[in-house]
Amino acid sequence: MTVKIKVFASLRERLGRSELERDVAGxxxxxxxxxxxxxxxxxxxxxxxxxIAVNSEYVDPGHVLADGDELALIPPVSGGCRxxxxxx
Numbered sequence: 001m002t003v004k005i006k007v008f009a010s011l012r013e014r015l016g017r018s019e020l021e022r023d024v025a026g027x028x029x030x031x032x033x034x035x036x037x038x039x040x041x042x043x044x045x046x047x048x049x050x051x052i053a054v055n056s057e058y059v060d061p062g063h064v065l066a067d068g069d070e071l072a073l074i075p076p077v078s079g080g081c082r083x084x085x086x087x088x
Contacts (some may be wrong), residue, residue, distance in 0.1 A: 001024060001065070001067035001068075001087065002022070002023050002024075002068065003021070003022055003028075003033065003067075003068070003070070004021050004069070004070045005019065005022060005072075005073065006018060006071070006088065007073045008073065008074050009077055010047065010075045011047060011050070011073055011074075011075050015044070016042065018079050020037075022036070024036075027063055027067065028064070030054060030059055030061055030062075030063045033064075034050065034052065034061065034073065039087075046051070047084075049076060050075055051074040051075075052071065052074075053071075053074065054069075054070065054071055054072075056072075057071055
């Protein structure tokens with residue numbers, strides 16, 4: 001079965017692309033696909049904890065994928081700093 005994988009922020013920078021497609025075995029979990037990507041792309045090492053969403057819903061790594069699912073991998077993102085305030 002085929003799943004579409006979208007990567008965001010620092011993961012996108014590490015991979016040099018924002019989308020991938022992979023053929024995976026029936027019954028594969030989101031966590032197994034993520035582990036496979038870590039093996040395939042050593043640049044992902046040290047990327048830290050990654051949030052996983054399937055079809056725009058957050059899931060745990062044990063979520064079983066179906067053919068045509070869209071798997072999104074979202075690294076932790078910190079907020080920016082506030083813009084300086086002018087004189088009051």
